[in-house]
Amino acid sequence: MNEKISYRDLVGQISGRTDKSRQFTLEFMRGLVSVIESGLETGGSVSISGFGKFERRWMKQRKGIHPGTGQEMIIPGQNKIVFKPYKPLREHVNRSFLHMAPEIPGKTRQVSPSPDLTASLPETGPGQHRNTETAADLSGASPDIEKPAHSGASFVEAFFIEYDEEAAKGETTDELLIERPSPVAVEKPDLSITDEPFRTGRSAGVETPPDLTAKKNDSGTEKSLPADSYEKRRGFIRLRTAAAVTVLLLLTAILFVFVVREDSAVTDGISSNSTRPDPLIEEFSSGSVEESGLMIILIGNGQTLWELAQNYLGDSYLWPWIFYLNRDTINNPNVITAGTNLVIPVPAYDESLSDDELKEVAAGYITVYNWYKEQDAVNARHFLWAAGSFYPELLDDVTQQVDDTDLRFARNR
Amino acid sequence: MTHTELINRLSDELDLTKTESHRLVKEMAIEFAAELGINSGFTIPRLGTFKVATKAGRKMYSPHYKTYIDIPPKKAVEFSPASVLKEHLKFLRPENE
Numbered sequence: 001m002n003e004k005i006s007y008r009d010l011v012g013q014i015s016g017r018t019d020k021s022r023q024f025t026l027e028f029m030r031g032l033v034s035v036i037e038s039g040l041e042t043g044g045s046v047s048i049s050g051f052g053k054f055e056r057r058w059m060k061q062r063k064g065i066h067p068g069t070g071q072e073m074i075i076p077g078q079n080k081i082v083f084k085p086y087k088p089l090r091e092h093v094n095r096s097f098l099h100m101a102p103e104i105p106g107k108t109r110q111v112s113p114s115p116d117l118t119a120s121l122p123e124t125g126p127g128q129h130r131n132t133e134t135a136a137d138l139s140g141a142s143p144d145i146e147k148p149a150h151s152g153a154s155f156v157e158a159f160f161i162e163y164d165e166e167a168a169k170g171e172t173t174d175e176l177l178i179e180r181p182s183p184v185a186v187e188k189p190d191l192s193i194t195d196e197p198f199r200t201g202r203s204a205g206v207e208t209p210p211d212l213t214a215k216k217n218d219s220g221t222e223k224s225l226p227a228d229s230y231e232k233r234r235g236f237i238r239l240r241t242a243a244a245v246t247v248l249l250l251l252t253a254i255l256f257v258f259v260v261r262e263d264s265a266v267t268d269g270i271s272s273n274s275t276r277p278d279p280l281i282e283e284f285s286s287g288s289v290e291e292s293g294l295m296i297i298l299i300g301n302g303q304t305l306w307e308l309a310q311n312y313l314g315d316s317y318l319w320p321w322i323f324y325l326n327r328d329t330i331n332n333p334n335v336i337t338a339g340t341n342l343v344i345p346v347p348a349y350d351e352s353l354s355d356d357e358l359k360e361v362a363a364g365y366i367t368v369y370n371w372y373k374e375q376d377a378v379n380a381r382h383f384l385w386a387a388g389s390f391y392p393e394l395l396d397d398v399t400q401q402v403d404d405t406d407l408r409f410a411r412n413r
Numbered sequence: 414m415t416h417t418e419l420i421n422r423l424s425d426e427l428d429l430t431k432t433e434s435h436r437l438v439k440e441m442a443i444e445f446a447a448e449l450g451i452n453s454g455f456t457i458p459r460l461g462t463f464k465v466a467t468k469a470g471r472k473m474y475s476p477h478y479k480t481y482i483d484i485p486p487k488k489a490v491e492f493s494p495a496s497v498l499k500e501h502l503k504f505l506r507p508e509n510e
Contacts, residue, residue, distance in 0.1 A: 003452065003453060004452060004453055004454045004455055004456070004464075005448055005452045005454075005455045006455075007455065007456055007457065007458060010444070010448065010455050010457075013444055013448070014440065014441055014444045017440050017443075017444055018436070018437055018440045018441075020437075027427070028427060028437055028441075029441075029457065030459075031423060031426050031427045032423060032438070032441070033457065033458070033459045033460045034426070034459075035419060035422045035423050035426060036419075036460060037459070037460075037498060037501065037502075038422075039414035039418070039419065039422070040498075040502055041501075041502060041505060042414070043414040043418075044507070045414065046414045046419060047414065047415055047416050047419070048416060048419065048438065048442055049416040049438075049439075049442070050439070050442050050443075050446075051442035051445060051446065052490070052492075054492075056502055056505070058506070058507045076504075078503050078504060079499075079502045079503055079504070079505055081461070081492075081494035081498060081499060081502065082492070083461075083463075083490070083491075083492030085489075085490040088446070089446050089449070089490060090489075090490070092446050092447075092449070092450050093446075093449050093450055093465055093488045093489075093490055094487050094488050095450060096488075097485055097486060097487050097488065100470075100485030100486070101485065102482050102483060102484055102485065103482060103483045103485075378440075378443055379443070413451070
């Protein structure tokens with residue numbers, strides 16, 4: 001921050017802005033000050049729109065202690081002049097801190113893969129990316145879980161293969177179940193809930209009566225005991241839990257298909273093909289995701305670009321990005337119509353945006369700048385500055401299209 | 414005194430049209446805001462000094478989240494009235510007393 005500007009320079013700048021002579025501006029300022037003074041004298045407050053409000057506040061008589069002598073004294077009632085800046089001024093002054101929002105410790109989305117990470121955005125746009133990250137987080141969060149044995153097959157697939165085998169042979173498949181990886185769900189975060197019941201099933205096994213565990217320990221190195229009732233029971237519990245979860249998943253997926261696309265895919269859904277859930281989920285995703293990284297939403301009543309950016313992108317200041325993608329639909333960035341469809345970008349779940357995404361945000365700010373420039377708004381240059389703060393190289397590309405003074409402002413700010 | 418009253422008084426005293434005085438006040442306010450955004454402040458004779466102060470970030474207990482949250486630093490506009498103005502209005506009793 002620079003030093004204080006002198007009154008002389010200030011008057012010069014105002015006269016330059018208003019195309020008036022310096023003498024006129026000086027007289028105007030004097031007149032304004034006297035009006036403010038008389039306004040405070042008569043009314044108690046003077047408001048200047050977009051800037052702030054001067055107020056005269058009466059401080060009551062009170063007792064105080066003289067700091068020098070330590071004697072008690074009476075401070076008479078008197079007026080205090082206060083200035084309360086209005087929101088535009090406060091926001092303008094705070095521009096350099098705009099990117100900082102209050103942070104709640106332990107609630108950052110990167111640290112803990114909470115269920116709402118996947119639940120909040122069911123329309124997995126660039127799904128692969130996020131899935132792998134969630135997978136990494138999941139495996140990192142539970143290092144004690146064994147590595148997948150059948151790496152290629154999904155949990156549901158593995159379950160069905162084993163279930164069929166068991167039904168055919170009529171005997172338990174304990175060894176398979178023991179070696180079966182619980183976190184196969186890492187392949188699909190939507191299935192990650194299967195992890196939980198599976199583990200509870202395992203823990204239920206641990207909490208069995210001591211005589212059973214003793215029996216197990218006695219068996220020692222002898223590996224498979226098909227007649228062992230404890231093993232049988234544990235396998236059965238797992239099978240049942242897994243079956244219930246899978247059926248639930250299948251039902252949900254089928255329901256989605258009914259709701260989203262009224263297709264002929266219904267009859268196929270009943271057959272117990274183990275790979276069924278994956279294509280269904282993908283189909284559902286593709287219903288609302290136009291192409292990779294974009295999503296179409298219907299605008300409701302009272303929604304704003306600012307709010308959409310906060311909800312979908314996690315940062316309100318990315319709203320020009322949405323405006324940029326919908327520049328054919330939206331004429332005025334301050335007004336969006338309820339009932340229209342808007343394209344919303346789905347950024348990857350990273351700490352920061354990628355270069356291409358930043359470029360789009362900056363392009364959005366330049367679009368907003370151009371719009372404001374058409375409206376002859378004086379503050380349009382700030383949007384140019386914002387574009388530069390997101391992607392400085394873009395300012396070099398648009399030198400021909402923007403105002404020189406605005407460009408200088410954007411670069412030197 | 415509302416903004417409209419201010420404009421009316423100003424246009425009466427300086428013999429300007431209301432549109433013109435409105436434009437001038439608006440441009441002046443924009444210039445003030447821009448200056449406060451770039452520089453640390455300015456003084457207007459007989460009115461007072463505007464300053465921008467940086468308030469350090471701190472931790473505060475949030476009753477909603479039941480935990481301490483980080484409040485980022487921010488800037489605040491501070492105004493200290495000119496002594497002429499202060500003395501002139503110092504012992505003016507409020508209307509309702």
